[in-house]
Amino acid sequence: MWCWCCNKKEMASNTSLLSEDQFLCPICLDTFTRPVSTPCGHNFCITCLTSYWDNEPICQCPVCKETFERRPNLKVNTFISELASQFMLLHATDAHIWSPDQVKADGGAVLCDICGDIQQAAVKSCVECLTSYCSVHLEPHHRAAGLKRHKLVEPLANLEDRVCKEHNHLLASFCKNDKALLCDICASSLHVNHDVVPAQRAHREMKDLLADTEARVQQMIQERQQKVQATKESVKQSKRETKDVIANSVRDLTALVSEIQRSQAELVKGMEERQKAAEEQAGGFISSVEQELAELQRTAMKMRELRQTEDQLHFLLDFPKASLLPPTMDLSTFIFNRNLEIQHVEKCLSSSVSQLRMLLVKMNTEINTSSASNDAMLTYLQRYEVNVLLDPDTAHPLLILSNDRKQVRYSMGASLWRIQNLNPNMFTEHLAVLGQRGFSSHKFYFEVFVSQKTEWCLGVATASVQRRGALVRSRHSGLWAIWFLEDKFETFSSPGKTVYLGKVERVGVFVDYHGGEISFYDVQTAALIYSFTECVFTEELYPYLNPCDNEYGSNLDPMVIVPVSRTA
Structure with a gap:
């Protein structure tokens, strides 16, 4: 078991001889997560090696290609796991396990928690004490036997939120199955068969997912804005065309006898009612889409605020557990095709006045049924x-x-x-x-x-x-x-x-x-x-x-x- 004791300066100098490359899995190229060793002596993350062997016809080492007759019984190498964990602790700041809100909200350095009126800048944070110390107040940790065994890391703000409350180890991993931050002990004991990755990788992946989803939301907003604008223009155009058709109909029908006058009233009433119904339908659709737009814009704002959060812990804790997108309607289900019916009516009215008496019954039937636009649509598709x-x-x-x-x-x-x-x-x-x-x-x-x-x-x-x-x-x-x-x-x-x-x-x-x-x-x-x-x-x-x-x-x-x- 790795022991933090005695001379801190000597410990730091020894670890400086180690490089991050020595703690990287050859498959995923990230820091070891629950490392295992093959009989040939190479080390891998257990999930990486298991997945590799599941997809290969023979069982062999991914590095040296040595073949094994039987798949080795893999067990986590606790020494390498602890060594990698402690290496990450010593290099917490440099490795960006937790990023730039290691400084206070006012932009200054992390301050000593022990200093009185005039707080000095902290030089170390103690994982056991959950306290940050300046060089003066850190001195007992170098002198007292009990304190020498405490784990010191580079200064961290809000240290209590970054340390596992059960094991007092830094929260440096993330479980994708449970959506939870873990220390190295949690990862190797309670989440053995789960998909556990370094916190920085989880942060990167989830931030990329958030960016992609935000782009999709922006696209949906644009589509709905365009649909609303097109629908408004169609309503305006259909309203103008409806007025024109009514005017032409009134002009032609008023010249006829009582039969035509009755047809004129029915035509005006029918056209206005259908236009009103179409406008109400379009208005309802526009209202619904505008509500969706408002909700999507709120969602986009929340995502933008969340994406700008640099504190990975708060980012991961605040990340929505449900769907990122609010429920929306299928825009393709609404088509404003009022113009087809208007064109059909206008075509009927342009017929010869001498044939009008024979066409009155048919014209009124077509105006008062919904099959006209369907017929026109099917005729168009048959082309x-x-x-x-x-x-x-x-x-x-x-x-x-x-x-x-x-x-x-x-x-x-x-x-x-x-x-x-x-x-x-x-x-x-x-x-x-x-x-x-x-x-x-x-x-x-x-x-x-x-x-x-x-x-x-x-x-x-x-x-x-x-x-x-x-x-x-x-x-x-x-x-x-x-x-x-x-x-x-x-x-x-x-x-x-x-x-x-x-x-x-x-x-x-x-x-x-x-x-x-x-x-x-x-x-x-x-x-x-x-x-x-x-x-x-x-x-x-x-x-x-x-x-x-x-x-x-x-x-x-x-x-x-x-x-x-x-x-x-």
Whole structure:
């Protein structure tokens, strides 16, 4: 056991012969934390060496490459551990174990705690006494036998906060598992299997994490400011357009008979109500985002204040244990598309006055329903239609493809030849098939006719999606799909969570690769079934069709890739 005794000056001179490099682990290049020795005589942190051997096919020394037939039974080398600890204590100031608030708040040196009216600068701090001494009051520690065994370090302010209250050793390590500061004895006894690192490394890593999170908060603030500004501009523009449409409508309709006058009143009322509703919706959204902005700005200020804290102890104690980010809404869920409806109304009113009587009923119906903007959106997406052919090499043995490779259906009897000659690209458990062509840029769209099928799954998958065995239903599976079961929809990645109710006959699939979005539409009603947003794609995406079996009743109808109908 290392003993602090006798001649302090001789001790300091002896330790000056040692360099910090002698106490660095060859793997992590930091001061030893619970060091162990290999049979060949080299020293490492126990966690570093264990992790190294876990990732290597053979057990060998990382330094000299000597191979061991059996993994050595590692035990902490207490001598090296104590030596490294005492070396860190002697060099506490130079090594920056605790940083610059070793000085008083007024910027002066650490003062002697014993001096009376005129306090002198301290030359040493005693870990046992938890007191700082000037050269005069330190003298008993050099003379008295009992005091000679006390541990002296460079002057430290708030010494009692930097020393383990149980073992009177300097708090020089940090446990990542328990988020706690430790002395060397705590680390080697109570936190044996925990991830323990030097305090300065923990400070550096957590400060980097705080900086990254603060940058993310700033980005979120900027995104929300831009979204609010864009929404305000859209509201202003839609308000101007609404006024223009109302004025034009009034001008044309007032020239007609009572039928037209009635339509005029209904048009003005409907447009104003929808504009008011749109403004209220936008106002509610703006209010919510502005509240988020205020919260994010407060969070950013707190993070900035915390990041400027140089006292590692206070920094680590004050570091939030919960999530650094406050809860926020998904900005992509709000789209102010009032202009589409306004353009639709204006198009109707520009028609020939001579045809107005025949169009009045249709016009009022379209104005008073919400399908207009949905129709316009779906029509826009259909411009990105691509030709999809199915790849027979990927089809499950129980699936039958049509000759034109546009249809796929489930067959209760598998082809013996296909079972005996399984293709490595073939799905073996999921009744699925991929498209022959993959897409890795821009936008694309295709439609699938599902008729009255009782169960099916449709979407897009990566080229590396698992083909052999069961595919785990999670957001990391490489498959973005909706699953229809009898009368409801759920996503492949969230089993049991209903996202849409009702049956559909024709489904449109739209993918914005760079925008990270995949959306599914009921083509007949132009209604959105579900959207995956904020996705990150790193591979080509292939259309994915799964006609499923007869678990929910007769389900032998095919899934058919059909061309887009643009009769509207």
